[in-house]
Amino acid sequence: MYVLPGRDGSAGIPRKVRSSSRFLLLLIALTLPLTAQRYTARQTTMDGVPVIQLADQQRNTVVSIAPSVGNNAYEMKVNGKNVFYFPFNSVAEFAANPRFCGNPFLAPWANRIDEDGFYANGKYRKFDLALGNVRLDGNKQPIHGMLRYAEWEVFAVEANGNEARSVSRLDFGKQEKLLAQFPFPHTIEMSYILRDGNLEVKTRIANNGSEAMPVGIGYHPYFQIHDAPRERWQVRIDAGSQWLLSEKLVPTGEKRPIREVFADPRNIELGEILLDHVFGDLVRDETGGAHFTVKGERETIDVVYGPNYKASVIYAPRQPYICFEPMSGITNAFNLAHRGVYKDLQTVAPGGQWEASFHVRPSGF
Secondary structure, eight states: OOBOOOTTSSOOOBHHHHHHHHHHHHHHHHHHHHHHHHEEEEEEEETTEEEEEEEETTTTEEEEEETTTTTEEEEEEETTEESBOOOOSSHHHHHHSOOSOSOOEEBSBOSBOSSSEEEETTEEEEOOGGGSOSOBOTTSOBBSBSOTTOOOEEEEEEEOSSOEEEEEEEEGGGOHHHHHHSOOOEEEEEEEEEETTEEEEEEEEEEOSSSOEEEBOEEOOEEOOSSSOGGGOEEEEOEEEEEEEOTTSOEEEEEEEGGGTOSSTTSEEOTTOOEEEEEEEEOOOTTSOEEEEEEOSSOEEEEEEOTTOOEEEEEEOSSSOEEEEEESSOTTHHHHHHTTSOOOOEEEOTTOEEEEEEEEEEEOO
16 A cells, blocks of 8 residues: 655555545535435424425425414425415415315315215214314305314424425324214324425324224315416316216216216316316326326426325316315215215225325426
């Protein structure tokens, strides 16, 4: 081994050791700051409201979540533009008078139920409307569950070189008024994961009770495009059929092929079309995902449902947003399954778990 002389004429440091040390220091200097800085996750307050922020610096993407208002991801800003529709000036204004926007969670049932109760395991469970926690639609039907504005407990807010994430939980079994309406003790864990500029929303349900629990949950995310008016938005629907609805917007049990509704369901010009429809027989890609997409001039939002989301509700009124709603089952799944006209109701065995994800993939913002 050749040894470089020291400045004072001493033996000094071996050349190989010196070279290796310099290379190692250079490698650390080049890699560690990049991996540490790309993703960040923090808990903070905005106008007095607790907020979680997940950021991807490289993609200039920031996701803001309000755990105390339904654990709602009310913003996903890409280059300063919000992918979610959020018609408030601040999160404090939203918390003071919340209404549907952002990414609301619907549980223990999504959308409408056509009676004052529901069937599970062959037994009818009637709601106690006097408790005040069951919301009714214009036709006096229970709608959208009871958790859309619930307060969640934050368990983890963390970032590493690959992603930023938050994990929050809600113990349904400890909420007396909730359990009175839906007598299935369970725990829900919701994770938001920001990776490569895309957002994954993962939901895990653990059945802590002694009987099988029906799963009828979903999300109601509101998406917006900025670079084209609504009538020029292009929509893709990866579904094979549409469920026919009654006048009260509840599936009748009949369905029709989607190509009887749209000639090309992967290339629909929204125009003046109004949607509040339920779609089934989702068409999957090679990874098991079903794609629901809206596109403007350049801006595109691709929403990809994982395999345990069996249905989709698409809501597009004459407003500057469209909702692609991933659902574990169709509207009124509990009661339609009891009547034998819906075969895909999912359940969780006692002590078991159910898990599903959907992904929000924006581009062109």
